[in-house]
Amino acid sequence: MRDYIRRLLIAAIMALCVSLLFLGGKQTEASMQESKEIKAGWIWPADGVISDTYGTRRGTHKGIDIAGKLNAPVIAVEDGVVGKSYYSKTYGNVIFLKHPNNYVTVYAHLNKRLVNTGQEIKQGDRIGMMGRTGESTGVHLHFESHQVEWTFDKKNAIDPETLLGHTEVGVAVKGGMASSTNILAASTYVNSEKVHYIVQAGDTLTSIAKKSNLSVAELKEVNQLKSDLILPAQVLVIQK
Known part of the structure; x- marks a missing residue:
């Protein structure tokens, strides 16, 4: 009798483990699908040439830099709400956008901000103008992406290329173009x-x-x- 009960318990535990693995696989699959959908939908925030990428400067550079013209339009990569719009000593004129699926994007060193905190934004809306305010050595947009929220230590930062598409220093990008086509845009x-x-x-x-x-x-x-x-x-x- 005891052996029979032991076998039943072992069978129940094995069934539970298989169920958990199945659910975990489904959740991972759903997460991957969601990530693909986000990647396919985001657009580049400005026209320019990539002047720096994520992870340089001994790992302290937590975004990508797009060098361009003074007052060139800077646009929202996706629908969202303005979380912050203010002047920072380091970022200069900076805008934080909160997006669906728990992402936050940062647009820094702007010459001018065109949106206010709490304002709803649509993908492609002009939110600012490229500049060199704050700690900047030239006209460019410093762009960051974070999961869940932006923190001072940037522990939630992720490489924007995972959402925008692969690029490298010296490659021209075009604001408003989707990741799969913008690098090869005829321009x-x-x-x-x-x-x-x-x-x-x-x-x-x-x-x-x-x-x-x-x-x-x-x-x-x-x-x-x-x-x-x-x-x-x-x-x-x-x-x-």
């Missing part, structure tokens, strides 16, 4: 009195040279290219 970008072109799939140096009224040799020289090989998303200088 030019003016920065530091130079015109840049983002290489598209199917582009060749010859085709870009024709568009730019340059010879292939001139294009290679100005970009210090040693071969004719170019890759999609590569940024080329096409005019000084």
